[in-house]
Amino acid sequence: MNIKFFAALAGVLVLAACSNEMKTEKGYIGPAEMEITDGHMSPEVLLSLGRLSDPQLSPDGKTILYGVSYSSIAENRSVRNLFTIPVEGGRPTQLTKDGKSLSSARWSTDGKAVYFLQDGQLWKAAYKKGRLGNRLKLTDIPAGIEDYLLSPDEAQLIFVSGVHSAVEVPADTDPALDKAEAYATEDLMYRHWDHWRTEICHSFIAPMGNGIIKDGLDILEGELFELPNGPFSDIADLCWSPDGRYIAYSCKKLTGREYAFSTNTCIYIYCPLTGETSQVTFEGGYDTHPVWSPDGGKLAWLSMERDGYEADKVRLMMGEVVYEEEGEGQCANPVVTNIRDLTQDFKYNAESPVWSEDSNSIYFAALAEGIQGIFNVIPDAGELFRLTADNLWFDFGSPFGILQDGTLLTTYQSMDFPTELVAVSGNAIRQITFENEHLLGQLDKHDTEARWLDTVDGQKMLTWVLYPPQFDATRTYPAIEICLGGPQGTLSQGWSYRWNYLLMCHQGYVVVLPNRRGTTAFGQPWCEEISGDYIGLNMDDYLTAAKAIKAEPYVSGVAACGASYGGYSVYYLAGIHGDVYDCFIAHAGIFNEEHMYYTTEEMWFPNWDNGGLHEYAFEPDQVGPAGDGVTFGGIKQGGSPWSNLPKARRHYDNSPHKLVQNWHTPILCIHGGSDFRVPYDEGMAAFNAAQLMGVPSKLIVFPGENHWILKPQNALYWHRSYFGWLDRWMK
DSSP states (O other), X not given: OEEEOXXXXXXXXXXXXXXXXXXXXXXOOOOOOOOOSSOOOOHHHHHHSOEEEEEEEOTTSSEEEEEEEEEETTTTEEEEEEEEEETTOOOOEEOOOOSSOOEEEEEOTTSSEEEEEETTEEEEEEEETTEEEEEXXXXXXXXXXXXXXXXXXXXXXXXXXXXXXXXXXXXXXXXXXXXXXXXXXXXSOSEETTEEOSEEEEEEEEESSSSSBOOOEETTTTOOOOSSOTTTTOGGGEEEOTTSSOEEEEEOOOOHHHXXXXXXXXXXXXXXXXXXXXXXXXXXXXXXXXXXXXXXXXXXXXXXXXXXXXXXXXXXXXXXXXXXXXXXXXXXXXEEEEEEETTTTOOSOOEEEEXXXXXXXXXXXXXXXXXXXXXXXXXXXXXXXXXXXXXXXXXXXXXXXXXXXXXXXXXXXXXXXXXXXEEEETTEEEEOOOTTHHHHTTSOOOEEEEEEEEOTTSOEEEEEEEOOTTOOTTSXXXXXXXXXXXXXXXXXXXXXXXXXXXXHHHTTOEEEEEOOTTBSSSOHHHHHTTTTOTTSHHHHHHHHHHHHHHTSTTEEEEEEEEETHHHHHHHHHHHHOTTSOSEEEEESOOOOHHHHHHHOSOTHHHHIIXXXXXXXXXXOOEEOTTOSSOEEXXXXXXXXXXXOOHHHHHHXXXXXXXXXXXXXXXXXXXXXXXXXXXXXXXXXXXXXXXXXTTOOEEEEEETTOOSSOOSHHHHHHHHHHHHHHHHHHHO
């Protein structure tokens, strides 16, 4: 089935309307106005697109509040402002034109005010007839606020802020050393993703309406656990009960080495009135995203069963909340019983659960056969069904509203356009916003194809193929094969501002996206075939896809490009491919698996995926060398370089760095200097190896970037370098 570039569903003016009376602050960045004369997507166009996010339906169900972020390449920054639009669609209204971003905007319960974060504090502004009134600052938290949750009656506030961690800085031991910069630790997890963990997030509770809030009650007072969970601190880890008396939250109550090796994140219920906490889940992997039913009688959450495995099947769990007898003015002791897996017979991962208003069913999103759809489960009836048609080539988000006729208000995107608001009813789609149509509508159309390729072991692999605009099968084109990161993930109809496949095909490339072993939208067995076997069938899958596209008469050559595990794939394929590929690009790739194990932070990941699975243990109660009674323990083997487990040994014995003697194909190595997940010296080592082998190669390091490239000018340089390298060797 072929589809064309997605055109507008209706002729709607894209540029947001705004009142002449609205104040435009210094530093404001608005939507880009750009004429595209050749019909081609460019990096400059990509970075100029508005990024729509966080839609919120008004209490009366008539208006959607959302934010849009616009970037300035010249100023090297982005600013996010607020908009509204009627549920029926039409002309959006711009509420703010600030020079500093506004985020986490929420309606008041009566719809007459809007709360939001700006400059690390919580604000409130009256809302009337599409305008915001005077703003009232509600908090003055010294460490600032990362995110927040209002209780249903708006009488209480949960806010997320930083507290000092166990990582020591010089001023901790001598206040006079306030200008010294150093980090000291005696345990693991001293850094995470892109930051040194001198602070961790805690969640605080404060009453509203008693003047400006300057502090709050710490739910984890005196504890060094994270709430919300790091490294991304998603506020969805906490949820108020409908009556505002309880807070369900997800927390990994571990620190240091135990934290680094475990994913055992549990669900708890906290009573602010008494300070009592009851535990809902215990042993296992990730239990996250608790959501209370509107009637308060049920609690749902997402769960992975196995500790230490971050790509286990994500189940949708539900339990019934029973409230024990309570004394006057006291909290009942809520107990969650009859816990069950609502997706036991569902082969895909659930995400972003949302209760129906009648508390009888739960909506959720799931990637299924390469497309993210919306599903609904009715626990009492034991029914689970798909709401979005499986022949729609879009990735849908979970509903943020359900209309009376059952129409879902949600978001969608594809490889051809970023997030937009949409109303969905079966096959019927009504697009509500057209944020980027004034730019995307100027682009030439192209074709996308879904191919199911035969793998070496007789299975079928979904492979997306994007063709350049004005594709002519009598001509020849270079091709790009995308090596997926993760290693678990999916090449679906998602939109990316880094690995943007629309941009790639508009540069004259055929783009090939194989959902090789380890992808998550095809059932758990397909996903799990990559763990402990990085060098196995998933590499055959890449070679299968590359050979299939290279056999087409219109393909002149194939480049392999990827990030993270995709970068590992590039480095490994460089040592085994023979003459299949003509060019390589690796971003944030793993090159030396042994060194990676010793320098990364989330140890559960290499412990499992390097072949150890859950087979590891700490040896406790060994007396320290001085005989001073201090005990210590070490990991016995797991997926470590010293492990004697067969899968681990095979894994390390075939690390990409041990195959550099076979390298002969031009390679570009890119890395972020603040990448602590895959430290940047992995890219440097790969480049050095290529240079020593006499292979045409180039190294690019972004000192201030992490696993991603986020700043606009850095992103533009990344794209220009990416296509410059491809054009040099493929055209």
